[in-house]
Amino acid sequence: MNYEEKLQNVTVLGAAGKMGSGILLLTAVEMADLSLKSENKGKTFCLNAMDVSQEGLAGLMKYLKDQVMKLAEKKTVVLRHTYRERADLIENEDIIREYVFDVMNIVRPVTTVESAYNSSLIFEAVIENLDLKKKLLSQINENNPHMPWFFSNTSSIPIHVLDNAAKLDGRILGFHFYNPPAVQRLVELITTPNNSTEMIEFAKNYARNLKKVVVLSNDFAGFIGNGHFMRDALHGIHEAERLAKEVPFAEAVYMMNKVSQDFLIRPMGIFQLIDYVGIDVVQFIMKVMNPYLKDEDLHSDLLDKMMNMGVKGGQRSDGSQKDGFLKYERNKPVGVYNPVTNSYVDIAEFQVKCDEKLGGLPDSWKPWKIVNFSKDKKESMLISYFNELKAGKTLGAELAKKYHIRSKEIGNKLVSDKVANNKEDVNTVMLTGFFHAYGPVNEYMS
Amino acid sequence: MAAGYNTVSMGTGRKEFNPKKERAGLEYYIKEAGQGTLKQIGGAKNVDEGSIGNFMAARFNKQGHLAGFIPYIDEELQWKPCIRTEGACASGALALMSGMKSVLAETAEVVLTVGVEVQNTMKAIYGADVLAGAGWFKNRKNGHAYFFPGQFSDRAKAYYDKYGMEYSRKGMKQWFVNAIENARLCPTAQEYENKVADLGGLYDGMTPNGKAFVDSLNVLDCSKVSDGASAIAIMSEEGLKRCGIQKSEAVQVMGYAQVERNITDDPPDKTELTTIKKAVHRTLEMAGITINDLATIEVHDCFSIAGILSTEALGFAEPGKGAQFVADRNTARDGRIPINTTGGLIGWGHPTGGTGVHQAVTIWEQLTGRAGAAQVNIPAGRPYGMTINMGGDDVTVVAIVYQRGDF
Numbered sequence: 001m002n003y004e005e006k007l008q009n010v011t012v013l014g015a016a017g018k019m020g021s022g023i024l025l026l027t028a029v030e031m032a033d034l035s036l037k038s039e040n041k042g043k044t045f046c047l048n049a050m051d052v053s054q055e056g057l058a059g060l061m062k063y064l065k066d067q068v069m070k071l072a073e074k075k076t077v078v079l080r081h082t083y084r085e086r087a088d089l090i091e092n093e094d095i096i097r098e099y100v101f102d103v104m105n106i107v108r109p110v111t112t113v114e115s116a117y118n119s120s121l122i123f124e125a126v127i128e129n130l131d132l133k134k135k136l137l138s139q140i141n142e143n144n145p146h147m148p149w150f151f152s153n154t155s156s157i158p159i160h161v162l163d164n165a166a167k168l169d170g171r172i173l174g175f176h177f178y179n180p181p182a183v184q185r186l187v188e189l190i191t192t193p194n195n196s197t198e199m200i201e202f203a204k205n206y207a208r209n210l211k212k213v214v215v216l217s218n219d220f221a222g223f224i225g226n227g228h229f230m231r232d233a234l235h236g237i238h239e240a241e242r243l244a245k246e247v248p249f250a251e252a253v254y255m256m257n258k259v260s261q262d263f264l265i266r267p268m269g270i271f272q273l274i275d276y277v278g279i280d281v282v283q284f285i286m287k288v289m290n291p292y293l294k295d296e297d298l299h300s301d302l303l304d305k306m307m308n309m310g311v312k313g314g315q316r317s318d319g320s321q322k323d324g325f326l327k328y329e330r331n332k333p334v335g336v337y338n339p340v341t342n343s344y345v346d347i348a349e350f351q352v353k354c355d356e357k358l359g360g361l362p363d364s365w366k367p368w369k370i371v372n373f374s375k376d377k378k379e380s381m382l383i384s385y386f387n388e389l390k391a392g393k394t395l396g397a398e399l400a401k402k403y404h405i406r407s408k409e410i411g412n413k414l415v416s417d418k419v420a421n422n423k424e425d426v427n428t429v430m431l432t433g434f435f436h437a438y439g440p441v442n443e444y445m446s
Numbered sequence: 447m448a449a450g451y452n453t454v455s456m457g458t459g460r461k462e463f464n465p466k467k468e469r470a471g472l473e474y475y476i477k478e479a480g481q482g483t484l485k486q487i488g489g490a491k492n493v494d495e496g497s498i499g500n501f502m503a504a505r506f507n508k509q510g511h512l513a514g515f516i517p518y519i520d521e522e523l524q525w526k527p528c529i530r531t532e533g534a535c536a537s538g539a540l541a542l543m544s545g546m547k548s549v550l551a552e553t554a555e556v557v558l559t560v561g562v563e564v565q566n567t568m569k570a571i572y573g574a575d576v577l578a579g580a581g582w583f584k585n586r587k588n589g590h591a592y593f594f595p596g597q598f599s600d601r602a603k604a605y606y607d608k609y610g611m612e613y614s615r616k617g618m619k620q621w622f623v624n625a626i627e628n629a630r631l632c633p634t635a636q637e638y639e640n641k642v643a644d645l646g647g648l649y650d651g652m653t654p655n656g657k658a659f660v661d662s663l664n665v666l667d668c669s670k671v672s673d674g675a676s677a678i679a680i681m682s683e684e685g686l687k688r689c690g691i692q693k694s695e696a697v698q699v700m701g702y703a704q705v706e707r708n709i710t711d712d713p714p715d716k717t718e719l720t721t722i723k724k725a726v727h728r729t730l731e732m733a734g735i736t737i738n739d740l741a742t743i744e745v746h747d748c749f750s751i752a753g754i755l756s757t758e759a760l761g762f763a764e765p766g767k768g769a770q771f772v773a774d775r776n777t778a779r780d781g782r783i784p785i786n787t788t789g790g791l792i793g794w795g796h797p798t799g800g801t802g803v804h805q806a807v808t809i810w811e812q813l814t815g816r817a818g819a820a821q822v823n824i825p826a827g828r829p830y831g832m833t834i835n836m837g838g839d840d841v842t843v844v845a846i847v848y849q850r851g852d853f
Contacts, residue, residue, distance in 0.1 A: 073571045076591040077657065090587045091575040 001120065003205055006149070007031050008045050011116035012123040013136060015049035015109075016056025018315070019153050020125035022181025024049050024060065024107070025067050026210050027123065032103040036082050047106045048115040057109040067182060068103045072096040117144045123175070125153040128284055130165065133157070137166035149199050151175035155226050156288040159219050160192050170194025173203060176223060177212075178433040179277070186433035187212040188223050213432050220419040221292035224429045226285050227419050228440065229273075230298055231410045233282060235403065236260055236270035237300050250336035250345040251354050253325055256399070257333070258354070262361060263400035264407075265368050265385065267435045272333060275324030278314030279306050311337055359394025372437040382437070386444035404445055411440035447542075447848070448686070448696035448814075449679045450807030451482025455636040455795025456673040457566050465566060472507050472564045473515055475675035475797075480519030480560050483677040487556065487689035490522035493679075494554035499531045499541030499561040500799035501837075505576040506567050516558065523558070534580035535748060536837030537561065538676070538802025539844035543704055545680035555685035561803030562675035573671060577798070580838040582709050592660055595668055597839045598749040599660035604716035605751060606662060609766045617769025618750040619649045622666050622792060624778050625747070629789030631820035636670045636795035667750040669791035676803040678810065686851070693851035697810045700830065701733030701847040709841050717766075719752065722834055723759040725845035733830070733847035737761050740783060740847075741824040742812050744805035746836035747790045753777075756834060757785075784822040787812060802835035802844060809833055813850045829853055 010027060014020040028047050035045040051057050072079060076092050079099050083089045089098055108115065113136060116122055122140060126132055137150055150172040152162060159174045166172070174190025187207045191200050207214045217223040222230060236256050243252035257269030274282050283303040290298045306312075306325070313324025321328040327335030327344040335344035364384045371381050386404075389397055411426040420426045427439020438444070453475050456463055463469075476498070484490050496516035503509045513528040531540035538561030545557035565573055571591065578586050578593035590596025606614050623645045629635035642648050652664040659665065681689060686696060703725040707713075714720050730736060737760055745760075747753035754768040762783060763771035771777070777785040788794045788808050791801060809831035811817040813824060824831075831848045 073569060076571050077659075080591050087587065090583075091578070092571050092591050093575055096571070 003202060004034050004040060004043075006120050006202060007034060007206075008043060009119045010046070010121045010123070011048040011050055011119040011140075012125060013050050013113075013116065014124070014126035016051035016053050016060045017125055017127075019177060019179060019181060020051065020123075021060050021063055022179075023123050023125055023153065023177060025064055025182050028064065028103050028107050029068065029071065030206070030209055031106050032099070035106065036102065045106050046108060048119065049107050049109045050111070050113060050115055051109075052111060054111060057111070061104070061107075061109060064107065065100060065104060068100045069096065072099040113139060114143075116140045116148075118146070119144065119148055120146050121149050121151065123151050123153065128154060128156055128281075128288055130157055130161065130288075133162055134165040137162065137168060137172070141166060141168055141171075147171065149173075149202070151203065153177055156222050156285045158221050158292060159190050160194075163192060163194060170196065171199065173199060174217070174219070174223065175203060175207075176217075176225070178225065184433060185211070185213045186225075186429060187214050188217045188225055188429065188433075189214050190217050190219050190223055192219050213428065215425045215428050216421060217425070217429075218419050218421070220417065221289040222285065222419075224414055224420045224426055225433050226289065227414050228407075228410050228426065228430060229277075229434065230282070230286050230289060232407055232440075233270055233274055234286075234298065234300055235406045235410075237302050239399065239403070240271075241302060247354075247357075248338070248345075248350075249340070250338045251350050253336045254347060254350065255354050255358055255396075257326070258358065259396055259399045260403060262365070262367070263358075263389070263396050264403060265365070265371050265382070265437050267368050267372070269333075271325040275313035275321060275326055275328075276315070278312060279303055279324050280312045280314065283307055305339060306337070309339060309342060358396030358399075359392070361396070362388035362392055364388050368437055372435070378437065382444060390445055401445065407440040408442065408445075415441075447678050447680050447699065447806060447810055448691050448851075449483045449486035449689070450676065450810045451479050451486070451678070452634045452676045452804055452807050453478045453482075453674050454634045455670065455797060457636050457671050457795060459636045459638075459640060459670065461639055463566075469566065469673065470564075472503055472509055472512075472562060473518060475564060475673065475800075476512075476515045476560055476562050477519050479562070479675035479677035480516070480558060483558060483679050484520055487679050487681075487691065490520035490558075492685075492689050493523060493526065493556050493558045495526060495545070495548050495557045496523060496528040497531060497541040497544040497548075497557055497559045498528065499537035499539070499559075499802055501532060501534055501537045501563055502576050502579060502798070503562075503564070505579070506563070506565050506573070512562070516560070519558075519560075532799075533842035534837030535746070535796070535798045536802055536835045536842040536844055537799040538804065539806075539833070539835035539846070540704075540802070540842070542678075542680065542802060542806055542846070543702070543844055546699060546702065549680055549682050549685070552682070555682045555688060557680040558677065559680055559803060560675060560677045561797075561800035563797035563799040564673040565671050565797065566673050570671060580841070584710070590660055594839070595660045595663055595749070598751055599654075599662040601713075601716045601755070601839075602662040602667070602749070602751040605754070605769075608717055609769065614751075614754070614769045617754050617772040618667055619646055620773045620775065621747065621750040621753045621777070622649050624772075624775075625786060625789050625793030627793075628779060628787055628820060629793030631818070632788035632794060633818075635789045635793055636672055637789055637793045663749060663751070666792075669748045669796035672795035672797040672800075674795060674797035674804070675800050676807050678803055678806050695814055696851035697813050697831070697848040698851045698853075699846055700735070700849050701729040701731070703728035703732065703843075703845045705843045707841045709838065713840055717755070719755045719759040719836070719840045721840040721843045722746075722756060722836060722845070725843040726760050726832075726834065729832070729845040729847050735830055735847065737783075739828050740830045740832055741828045742784045742787055742809065742822055742831050744787075744790065744808050744831075744833045745785055746801070746805075746834050747786060747792055748796060748836070750792065752836070753785070753790070753792075779820075779822050787817065787822050788820045802833070805833035805835055806846065806848075809848050813848060824850075
């Protein structure tokens with residue numbers, strides 16, 4: 001079965017979810033582009049968007065339409081060529097509308113798993129629950145006569161565990177998109193020795209056509225991305241807990257968030273990132289990963305405590321940020337959670353005091369959004385900044401140095417544990433999947 | 447002509463422009479510009495007729511029938527004869543022509559002329575469809591997504607092929623630099639607040655990329671997408687008296703030419719603006735002057751290549767030498783012939799149907815010493831100004847020669 005044939009009937013499981021909807025969008029566009037090639041004229045392409053939520057599917061179709069429209073507006077130059085034989089499509093608007101229709105026309109929103117019985121390729125993006133994944137995958141596998149391939153978006157469960165549990169004979173690999181899939185360029189590709197070369201090659205091809213950066217990760221729980229993020233988050237949490245022995249909890253969280261964002265020139269502070277991903281999701285991923293880790297305990301009492309208080313973070317369906325460790329107004333942190341009173345304290349109340357305690361940022365500091373997009377100057381900016389930070393004696397500088405060193409340690413461990421094949425892959429994941437301005441395995445502090 | 451008024455040219459570049467927020471519509475711009483002129487001529491009671499130039503409000507704003515907005519400017523304009531003109535981006539100058547002909551026919555002593563376009567109502571990719579209406583619709587299917595940039599990209603390519611790309615782009619770069627530097631001197635210009643220190647470097651860093659835009663132009667080679675209006679009063683000597691305007695505060699029209707090329711034909715030579723050439727020749731002839739008598743010119747630089755080709759059509763440079771002429775700063779504000787002294791279509795902005803009137807207002811300002819920081823020297827021995835307004839790909843052209851009223 002060639003590339004096109006494999007993509008003629010596809011199912012995305014969990015299509016209305018945050019990751020599923022992005023995967024559906026990218027796949028729908030790829031399939032539509034294939035269907036519009038002259039050699040594929042007359043062939044039917046079908047993409048089942050499977051989800052248990054009717055409401056979610058309705059939202060998905062709206063999301064899909066809006067996104068495809070934006071995409072079509074961006075690639076109208078190419079689309080005019082695609083539709084050059086269509087005499088009835090003259091203006092850009094005609095062409096954009098037709099393209100949106102052609103993409104939407106491939107997608108079948110469905111709520112029953114039976115739709116996947118005819119698919120050659122199945123993307124799995126349901127919640128991180130091994131039992132659920134096992135049930136769905138094995139049911140489809142038993143009833144689908146086409147020996148389908150399963151691409152799992154799991155970010156934490158080892159692929160061989162899914163393979164064995166659902167008895168898929170190596171017809172599953174990890175194809176881990178980053179959130180949101182339509183924007184983030186990274187895909188972690190997790191293969192197992194049981195995968196066929198054909199399947200791996202297809203996966204690489206497909207990723208390339210989606211213009212993704214592929215990093216090969218070995219089959220260890222959490223892979224590279226969460227392997228770094230979870231440990232990095234735990235470090236931030238532990239540091240905040242340590243600080244909280246001397247200052248109120250909310251101030252400690254604020255300070256570590258500032259250290260991890262500003263002092264480390266990252267796009268978000270660690271607590272904001274945890275909120276962005278969802279406290280529930282972070283707790284869950286740690287729980288999934290932990291049993292597979294021999295020499296460490298990837299677990300946080302603080303996350304448990306937050307969950308027990310019902311503070312979860314995550315995002316609303318319109319993309320706005322829900323309150324978690326931090327309280328948000330227009331997606332900007334304005335308060336910090338106080339577990340004692342179960343309420344948020346305004347950052348403005350203690351910001352000046354905490355900033356003074358941390359000490360000023362080094363003179364050569366520039367925010368992430370400047371550094372990250374400074375192309376040729378980025379490297380020299382980072383070198384001079386970290387040189388200055390290294391010499392810094394303030395509390396902020398000390399916390400940042402410790403954080404930086406821990407982040408590097410985590411990166412190196414991913415290589416020595418053979419999760420990543422090399423340090424460059426670790427850095428690529430953090431650069432492209434987490435939008436860091438620099439990879440964790442670097443020499444800035446040596 | 448006297449009593450010119452320009453609204454701000456609104457669009458990207460202006461601090462107050464936010465595409466996501468609701469903005470002023472057509473009627474706002476028409477009223478502001480119209481009232482701006484009426485205030486200088488003793489009010490609407492002095493006006494006999496109105497003319498309004500607009501290209502595509504029917505699509506940009508879903509609004510036709512623009513003549514009906516002239517009485518909206520002032521209730522005293524109610525029941526007076528008004529007309530709307532359309533000739534793509536030359537719509538504004540056609541409104542001037544309409545007004546001038548009324549005055550010459552002695553059916554009016556004072557005509558209020560407005561030009562307007564409000565284009566930021568849609569994304570550029572859809573705006574391109576609307577603007578493509580300035581070409582022959584039968585050519586649309588095989589045209590570029592950005593139809594007009596595509597047309598002038600083809601002209602640029604023909605020029606590159608004939609005279610060398612690097613050479614040509616040196617001139618086009620200087621054209622862009624002049625446009626922005628001049629716009630910075632005019633508070634209503636869209637690029638008034640442009641703070642880029644190294645304009646040439648910015649231009650050089652943007653190599654034309656056919657995958658994202660058109661093959662032979664970058665976005666800096668293009669005019670702005672603008673919302674704006676301009677107004678001016680066209681008056682007989684009797685009209686001037688009625689409005690209490692001194693001749694020294696007005697400009698007199700010394701020559702004009704209105705030339706049309708068959709829209710269904712391709713341009714006879716992509717490296718020449720043939721219609722402009724004819725219009726320039728006729729208007730100079732009518733005025734009885736040569737290009738050496740001109741102190742300043744407003745040319746229709748919808749694209750930088752059109753600016754270069756205009757210097758050749760005017761006769762300042764031989765075919766192929768326009769790029770050099772511009773690169774040598776001859777058209778800069780301190781050069782041999784200052785062109786587009788408030789930024790032109792690339793720097794001031796290009797509210798398509800308003801541009802022709804804006805050009806007349808600019809020349810009126812320059813010749814009567816009202817251009818503020820953008821004022822250029824008008825030598826006593828070269829007292830003339832000229833406007834060239836072009837619709838479509840060199841299809842409709844109006845060229846006008848002006849001189850201060852008291853000469």
